[in-house]
Amino acid sequence: MTTFAGSGSGSADGQGTNASFNSPIGIAIDQSNNLYVADFMNSTDPHNFPGGMVSTFAGWLESNGSVDANGTSARFIFPLG
Numbered sequence: 320m321t322t323f324a325g326s327g328s329g330s331a332d333g334q335g336t337n338a339s340f341n342s343p344i345g346i347a348i349d350q351s352n353n354l355y356v357a358d359f360m361n362s363t364d365p366h367n368f369p370g371g372m373v374s375t376f377a378g379w380l381e382s383n384g385s386v387d388a389n390g391t392s393a394r395f396i397f398p399l400g
Contacts, residue, residue: 323354324373330361331373338373345399357398 345357384394
């Protein structure tokens with residue numbers, strides 16, 4: 320088994336294992352082969368992995384809510400997938 324991205328617990332964008340998650344719970348892949356991860360405890364959904372770089376795609380760290388919006392203006396309540 321190989322770690323593609325993330326190490327330890329927390330929330331950090333970065334390249335490969337320099338990134339971290341707090342309870343990643345769901346994954347999806349789009350038609351361009353980008354990988355998305357729902358990060359349950361950080362209330363971000365999802366992280367995006369273009370070229371191995373982890374960046375928050377939507378939501379804001381530990382800012383729970385239910386807001387339909389783009390990017391960091393969106394809010395989630397413990398996303399599952």
